[in-house]
Amino acid sequence: MTAKPPRIGVFGGAFDPPHNAHVALAQQALAQFxxxxxxxxxxxxxxxxxxxxxxxxxxxxxxxxxxxxxxxVCVDEREIRRAGPxxxxxxxxxxxxxxxxxxxxxMLGEDQARxxxxxxxxxxxxxxxxxxxxxxxxxxxSFDESTAFAGFPGVLDGHLQPLKLAPMDVGSTRIRALxxxxxxxxxxVPAAVARYISLHHLYQNP
Numbered sequence: 001m002t003a004k005p006p007r008i009g010v011f012g013g014a015f016d017p018p019h020n021a022h023v024a025l026a027q028q029a030l031a032q033f034x035x036x037x038x039x040x041x042x043x044x045x046x047x048x049x050x051x052x053x054x055x056x057x058x059x060x061x062x063x064x065x066x067x068x069x070x071x072x073v074c075v076d077e078r079e080i081r082r083a084g085p086x087x088x089x090x091x092x093x094x095x096x097x098x099x100x101x102x103x104x105x106x107m108l109g110e111d112q113a114r115x116x117x118x119x120x121x122x123x124x125x126x127x128x129x130x131x132x133x134x135x136x137x138x139x140x141x142s143f144d145e146s147t148a149f150a151g152f153p154g155v156l157d158g159h160l161q162p163l164k165l166a167p168m169d170v171g172s173t174r175i176r177a178l179x180x181x182x183x184x185x186x187x188x189v190p191a192a193v194a195r196y197i198s199l200h201h202l203y204q205n206p
Contacts, residue, residue, distance in 0.1 A: 008095060009038035010129065011107040012079070012088060014172065016054050017197060018066035019189045021170040025134050026073055028165050029107055033132065037074060038107075039095070040067050044079040044086040054202060056080040065192035089121040092128040104129040107163065126159045134163040179203035 009029050015022065026038055042059045053059065060077055067073045078094065079086045092104055106129040108116070113133045116122050125131075170188050178185050180203050186194050197203065 006036040006099065006102045007034060007105060008099065008102050009033065009035040009105045009107060009132075010041060010088075010091065010095065011038060012041040012043060012091070014053050015040075015042045015059050015063045015066070016172055017059070017062050017175060017189055017193055017202070019170050019172060019175055019193070020187075021165075021168040023066055023070070023190060024168060025107060025163065025165055026067060026070055028134075029105070029132065029163060030070070030072055032164060033105055033161070035072065035105060037072050038070075039074055039076040041076045041079050041091060044082050045084060058196075058200065058202065062193050062196055065196055066190045068192070085120075087120045089119075089124050089128070092125060096128060105132055105161075106130065107132050107134065109133075110135040113160075130161055131159050132161045132163045134165045176203040180205050 011022075011026060011029065013022070026040065029035060030038055040063055042056070042063050043053075044056060057080075060075070060080055063075045067075055079091060082090070088106070092106070095104060096102070106125065108131060110133055113131060113135075116125070116131070119125065175185050175188050178188075179197055185197065189197070
């Protein structure tokens with residue numbers, strides 16, 4: 001009997017900061033797709049971001065704190081170590097070279113997935129990985145693919161898997177704003193991340 005190829009999930013992002021919805025996505029991806037491993041990959045030089053990110057070392061430290069309690073999750077610092085702009089296609093190619101034959105499953109939010117045709121060498125990404133879309137329409141127990149993926153380019157047909165994540169009103173932009181205003185972020189981020197943000201005075205107005 002031929003052994004099934006390992007399934008490796010890839011979950012990239014700024015993680016500025018990582019929050020409870022990120023952790024919930026990781027947990028659901030592991031369970032729903034039967035992943036053998038999930039690589040959490042903080043971005044390095046985020047060419048597509050309109051704002052400057054927090055220092056890479058701080059985002060990396062927060063990601064390690066946020067995902068520390070999850071089995072089969074590894075925080076991967078390759079994009080932070082990589083010089084120049086960070087491209088997902090390069091990360092996927094490196095993982096493919098390191099583990100030939102493995103199935104790569106790329107986790108994206110709905111907005112990221114809709115923007116995929118603007119990504120560097122995006123057609124190659126479709127050949128390298130299965131695209132798993134955590135969509136706001138994927139409420140627990142229901143998923144309307146025609147609504148969620150309306151407007152996607154036809155070339156994406158057959159390359160998408162819905163990640164059925166219950167909606168959570170959590171976002172990094174909101175968390176940064178609350179922290180800047182001196183308000184509590186405790187319900188929105190893992191406790192260790194909240195302590196790190198407080199200790200290092202992150203997101204405070206100058």
